[in-house]
Amino acid sequence: MQAQSEWIERERTGLVAALAERLGRRSGSVFRSAGAAACEAIAARMVAALGADVTSGKDTAGREAMLALVQQFAGKLGYADLRHLTTTLRQLVLAAAADAEPAERQRVDDWLFQLVLVGSMRFVAQREEAFQEQAAQLEVRQLESQLEELKAAFAEKTRLLDVIRQASTPIAPVHEGILVVPLVGLFDAQRAQLLTDRLLHAIGEARASVVIVDISGVPLFDSDAAELIVRTSQAVRLLGAQMLLVGLSPGMAGTIVGLGFDLSSLKTLSSLQDGLAHALTLRKLRIAPVAGR
Amino acid sequence: MRTSKSGGEYNGAALYSFLLGLGHSEALVQKVLRDAGVDRIDPTRWYDINLAMDIYFAIYEKIGRGALIAVGKKMIETAPFPPGLDDAKSLLLGLDAAYRMNARAADIGSITCEFDDDHSATLVWTTLGPCPLNIGIMEGCCSRVGAPALVEHGAGGCMDEGGSSCTYLVSF
Numbered sequence: 001m002q003a004q005s006e007w008i009e010r011e012r013t014g015l016v017a018a019l020a021e022r023l024g025r026r027s028g029s030v031f032r033s034a035g036a037a038a039c040e041a042i043a044a045r046m047v048a049a050l051g052a053d054v055t056s057g058k059d060t061a062g063r064e065a066m067l068a069l070v071q072q073f074a075g076k077l078g079y080a081d082l083r084h085l086t087t088t089l090r091q092l093v094l095a096a097a098a099d100a101e102p103a104e105r106q107r108v109d110d111w112l113f114q115l116v117l118v119g120s121m122r123f124v125a126q127r128e129e130a131f132q133e134q135a136a137q138l139e140v141r142q143l144e145s146q147l148e149e150l151k152a153a154f155a156e157k158t159r160l161l162d163v164i165r166q167a168s169t170p171i172a173p174v175h176e177g178i179l180v181v182p183l184v185g186l187f188d189a190q191r192a193q194l195l196t197d198r199l200l201h202a203i204g205e206a207r208a209s210v211v212i213v214d215i216s217g218v219p220l221f222d223s224d225a226a227e228l229i230v231r232t233s234q235a236v237r238l239l240g241a242q243m244l245l246v247g248l249s250p251g252m253a254g255t256i257v258g259l260g261f262d263l264s265s266l267k268t269l270s271s272l273q274d275g276l277a278h279a280l281t282l283r284k285l286r287i288a289p290v291a292g293r
Numbered sequence: 294m295r296t297s298k299s300g301g302e303y304n305g306a307a308l309y310s311f312l313l314g315l316g317h318s319e320a321l322v323q324k325v326l327r328d329a330g331v332d333r334i335d336p337t338r339w340y341d342i343n344l345a346m347d348i349y350f351a352i353y354e355k356i357g358r359g360a361l362i363a364v365g366k367k368m369i370e371t372a373p374f375p376p377g378l379d380d381a382k383s384l385l386l387g388l389d390a391a392y393r394m395n396a397r398a399a400d401i402g403s404i405t406c407e408f409d410d411d412h413s414a415t416l417v418w419t420t421l422g423p424c425p426l427n428i429g430i431m432e433g434c435c436s437r438v439g440a441p442a443l444v445e446h447g448a449g450g451c452m453d454e455g456g457s458s459c460t461y462l463v464s465f
Contacts, residue, residue, distance in 0.1 A: 026409070026415065027415055027417065027447065027449070027460055028415055028417070028447020028448060028449055028460030028461070028462055029447065029448065029462070030448050032448070032449070033448035033449055076448065078445035078447075078462060079443050079445060079462075079464055080413060080443075080445050080447075080462030080463075080464050081462070083413060083464060084409065084413075087410065
């Protein structure tokens with residue numbers, strides 16, 4: 001085997017120099033941008049691998065040299081670079097082995113073929129990894145973008161709900177010291193909190209002593225809603241005012257009784273008209289015809 | 294973006310075929326043209342080359358690299374070519390002449406092509422258009438004659454990132 005590969009030893013220096021020169025010559029290649037010293041090292045590694053494998057009768061050194069090359073230029077080695085390296089190496093090596101025995105030339109040709117296969121496989125594997133990484137990054141970016149859109153939509157929805165709540169909880173001063181709050185729509189904990197905050201502020205501002213809360217526009221008034229109203233009423237009482245609950249339908253009353261909730265701490269009246277009349281009484285006022293009519 | 298300082302001109306027909314290549318993105322085309330200050334592209338007249346490049350780069354910014362490559366490819370696959378250009382090598386070799394037929398100025402750059410062997414070439418572009426469009430054009434040259442190509446951007450810089458040229462390694 002030693003005798004068979006004598007031509008490699010004889011041609012080694014010339015092969016390395018020629019391969020390095022041609023690798024560095026091609027414009028746009030990674031070899032050229034890596035510089036002359038890198039091209040020299042790659043050429044020396046490839047020729048040494050050829051010598052070792054021809055001597056051993058295996059492909060191990062060639063495989064390792066090719067893997068090292070792909071790793072060395074991770075992500076930068078293109079198919080054209082790989083093609084340039086393998087075709088140039090093949091041309092130079094087969095020319096150098098022109099005088100070798102036919103079996104030896106065949107062996108070298110097989111080795112070069114294996115080198116192309118290993119290089120192509122590693123190249124495709126590396127591209128595949130790069131594509132997968134890019135696809136994963138793209139998916140993350142898309143998810144982040146969707147999340148941002150959802151956050152923006154949620155913020156807008158929250159803002160609109162707040163506007164609706166504000167608009168559906170008006171507080172109207174109907175007479176000196178008397179406020180009317182007509183509730184329309186669903187009455188939940190968030191709205192109860194909003195009502196309490198606004199009501200306490202309005203009582204202080206209007207110096208009100210009676211607040212009439214009309215729930216005839218609330219579609220569902222269950223024990224939860226009743227509890228919220230009672231709490232609001234307690235807060236109102238702490239400011240020295242009284243809360244009257246009006247608009248309780250027979251159905252609602254039945255439901256509350258059925259649930260066993262006690263509304264006795266609240267003054268309840270059937271209609272807004274009754275509530276207003278009661279409020280005027282509490283203020284020691286009454287509605288009287290205008291004199292002379 | 295690179296510009297011509299010598300007041301060059303660009304063929305409306307080339308720009309028109311690029312916009313046709315965008316196909317479905319009519320609204321996008323209209324917006325880009327409005328931003329550039331023109332209502333429509335007349336394929337029979339010549340336009341300021343920098344305006345044409347503004348349009349190319351504005352569309353590149355909006356549709357991205359991959360889509361621009363696809364547009365460049367489609368544009369060449371469907372463009373009329375003189376008889377005789379019937380293989381990848383002659384089409385790639387003819388790119389510089391084709392570019393000069395569509396752009397006229399002293400500083401429009403050039404396209405050089407060298408073949409490494411029968412199935413690979415190295416092309417160096419110093420033209421004014423966006424890099425992905427060049428890739429699409431080369432892919433289109435090869436695919437229109439049934440030789441699907443792998444076009445790789447060579448090392449040594451990219452014009453879209455401030456480089457003086459783009460080198461492409463084409464395997465077909």
